[in-house]
Amino acid sequence: MGPTAAWWRDAVIYQVYIKSFADSDGDGIGDLDGVTDKLDHLKRLGVDGLWLNPCYPSPGRDGGYDIADYFAVDQALGGMEALDRLIAAAHKKDLKILLDIVPNHCSVAHPWFQQALAEPAGGEMRQRFHFRNGRGQDGELPPNNWQSVFTGSAWTRTRMADGMPGQWYLHSFDSTQPDFNWQHPAVRQHFREVLRHWFDRGVDGFRIDVAAMLLKAPGLPDHGDHQSTADLTSHQPEVHAVYRDWRIVSDRSAVDRTLALVGEVWAQTAEEVTAFLRHDELHAAFYFDLMTQPWQAAAFRDSVRRAMNALDKLLDEAPDNPSGNLAWVLNSHDAHRSVSRYGLIQPHASGSQGVMGPALRPRGRVDVPLGQARARAALLLLLALPGSVYLYQGEEFGLPEVMDLPEAARQDPIWLRSSGAEHGRDGCRVPLPWRDNAPSFGFSPPGAADPWLPQPAWFGDYACDRQEADPASTLAFYRTALAARRELITGAAARLEWLDIEASHTPDDVLALRRAGITVVIVFGDKPFTMPDEWGEVVLSSDALAGRDLQGPGAAWLASR
Numbered sequence: 333m334g335p336t337a338a339w340w341r342d343a344v345i346y347q348v349y350i351k352s353f354a355d356s357d358g359d360g361i362g363d364l365d366g367v368t369d370k371l372d373h374l375k376r377l378g379v380d381g382l383w384l385n386p387c388y389p390s391p392g393r394d395g396g397y398d399i400a401d402y403f404a405v406d407q408a409l410g411g412m413e414a415l416d417r418l419i420a421a422a423h424k425k426d427l428k429i430l431l432d433i434v435p436n437h438c439s440v441a442h443p444w445f446q447q448a449l450a451e452p453a454g455g456e457m458r459q460r461f462h463f464r465n466g467r468g469q470d471g472e473l474p475p476n477n478w479q480s481v482f483t484g485s486a487w488t489r490t491r492m493a494d495g496m497p498g499q500w501y502l503h504s505f506d507s508t509q510p511d512f513n514w515q516h517p518a519v520r521q522h523f524r525e526v527l528r529h530w531f532d533r534g535v536d537g538f539r540i541d542v543a544a545m546l547l548k549a550p551g552l553p554d555h556g557d558h559q560s561t562a563d564l565t566s567h568q569p570e571v572h573a574v575y576r577d578w579r580i581v582s583d584r585s586a587v588d589r590t591l592a593l594v595g596e597v598w599a600q601t602a603e604e605v606t607a608f609l610r611h612d613e614l615h616a617a618f619y620f621d622l623m624t625q626p627w628q629a630a631a632f633r634d635s636v637r638r639a640m641n642a643l644d645k646l647l648d649e650a651p652d653n654p655s656g657n658l659a660w661v662l663n664s665h666d667a668h669r670s671v672s673r674y675g676l677i678q679p680h681a682s683g684s685q686g687v688m689g690p691a692l693r694p695r696g697r698v699d700v701p702l703g704q705a706r707a708r709a710a711l712l713l714l715l716a717l718p719g720s721v722y723l724y725q726g727e728e729f730g731l732p733e734v735m736d737l738p739e740a741a742r743q744d745p746i747w748l749r750s751s752g753a754e755h756g757r758d759g760c761r762v763p764l765p766w767r768d769n770a771p772s773f774g775f776s777p778p779g780a781a782d783p784w785l786p787q788p789a790w791f792g793d794y795a796c797d798r799q800e801a802d803p804a805s806t807l808a809f810y811r812t813a814l815a816a817r818r819e820l821i822t823g824a825a826a827r828l829e830w831l832d833i834e835a836s837h838t839p840d841d842v843l844a845l846r847r848a849g850i851t852v853v854i855v856f857g858d859k860p861f862t863m864p865d866e867w868g869e870v871v872l873s874s875d876a877l878a879g880r881d882l883q884g885p886g887a888a889w890l891a892s893r
């Protein structure tokens with residue numbers, strides 16, 4: 333794909349959680365040179381680019397989403413030179429590089445926040461954040477009733493130089509992640525400079541962390557009984573002006589190349605997501621709705637339909653201006669891996685509740701082969717949909733979630749803040765297995781420190797080298813599926829047509845749709861489905877086929893004759 337093509341429209345992007353991908357220097361923590369070393373793996377997999385989770389200097393209280401300096405690269409990950417090496421090597425292989433930008437909050441270690449703490453109430457730096465006096469007689473109560481996304485109050489009280497309790501500051505996430513005040517011009521200016529700085533360095537775009545947040549309801553009022561904190565901290569109308577501004581910055585930087593802004597948009601409705609895709613805002617936004625659906629054909633179909641209808645409405649609004657695209661995703665560093673979500677046969681009553689999507693981290697007993705068959709089938713749906721697709725590292729190995737990490741090893745602030753009630757997200761961040769018969773399964777070089785999160789003994793079964801040798805492996809399937817997408821789907825018109833399923837199957841059993849002459853059929857249940865002759869020849873399937881019978885769970889692509 334050339335540098336000026338609108339590659340972001342249907343790119344397949346591979347998400348790299350750097351700390352857990354590959355360790356080049358033996359400290360047990362993945363790093364940027366580790367990513368560079370594995371570019372051949374990604375190229376062979378067939379992706380178009382990489383999204384790197386944050387790589388900036390950070391105390392690491394939330395996996396780097398607590399940034400101390402937006403203009404530098406963490407030395408522990410290899411520093412700026414290592415990022416330059418990665419960008420150059422990726423571009424040589426025609427792979428795009430997206431960085432993660434975190435505009436809602438920084439780290440308490442950021443110099444602005446440190447200066448703010450040293451100031452009295454009302455100080456200039458304090459205005460760049462949300463500092464407020466507490467309520468109650470001595471200001472001992474938080475300024476409002478907002479809850480942190482990571483559980484507990486969204487406010488933490490500061491101490492003054494003399495040790496006396498002072499004002500409170502707002503943090504939508506961990507207490508080490510103070511929210512910026514986006515009404516302040518210096519905050520807006522800072523992020524314009526951040527974008528330009530990295531565009532100048534050669535990056536091809538950004539994944540924007542919690543893109544719908546940034547602006548808060550004016551006056552920071554309490555949420556009412558029938559509201560949640562998110563109603564007042566997300567999707568405020570003024571947030572769109574920020575991205576119109578960023579689009580101008582990115583369009584100006586895109587002289588002889590195409591750049592992309594991709595929003596992480598958590599939303600209640602598809603319209604709230606597509607609102608960010610107007611022609612003068614973001615190029616793409618994640619559609620998480622599909623990721624939260626139970627394994628049922630009707631649930632998947634309705635979710636995709638909601639997305640398509642919302643995109644149609646956007647087109648009706650401005651028919652002459654091409655809008656942005658959806659980014660489809662089933663896995664990330666914030667969710668239990670899809671193999672384990674879809675393979676969950678006995679959910680725990682005490683599964684995750686309400687933190688960043690209750691459906692995303694269910695716990696309980698998992699049937700791994702069942703989950704793998706379903707996850708493979710789901711990939712064939714994802715790859716046929718109009719828009720870009722994001723894969724999360726290790727998905728190509730069919731890795732299940734590590735549900736039983738030792739408590740002492742867990743690091744996620746969700747685990748810490750909920751006092752263990754929530755397991756959090758460490759189980760999808762366990763360092764990847766590259767080689768079966770090697771210390772740390774080849775994650776680090778020989779003689780290295782232990783990996784930063786312990787790998788279970790069964791990780792070796794999923795190692796890359798074992799799958800390389802097996803044509804029936806998940807890795808081989810991912811390669812074949814991505815190649816088929818490139819050949820048959822990439823660049824095709826967006827229109828989807830839903831096909832009727834014969835009466836012997838219930839709507840919860842089978843889903844079929846057609847795009848660009850390709851019919852995609854997914855069997856959700858365990859009753860086999862005979863694919864009608866008029867659908868054409870099978871060109872791809874998630875498992876071996878017996879004639880035209882597709883065994884459930886499974887999926888196939890057929891090409892019209």
Ligand code: GLC
Pocket residue numbers: 394397434505541542596665666
């Ligand atoms: C996003 C990130 C998540 C992070 C949070 C706060 O949701 O994906 O990992 O904890 O924002 O930055």
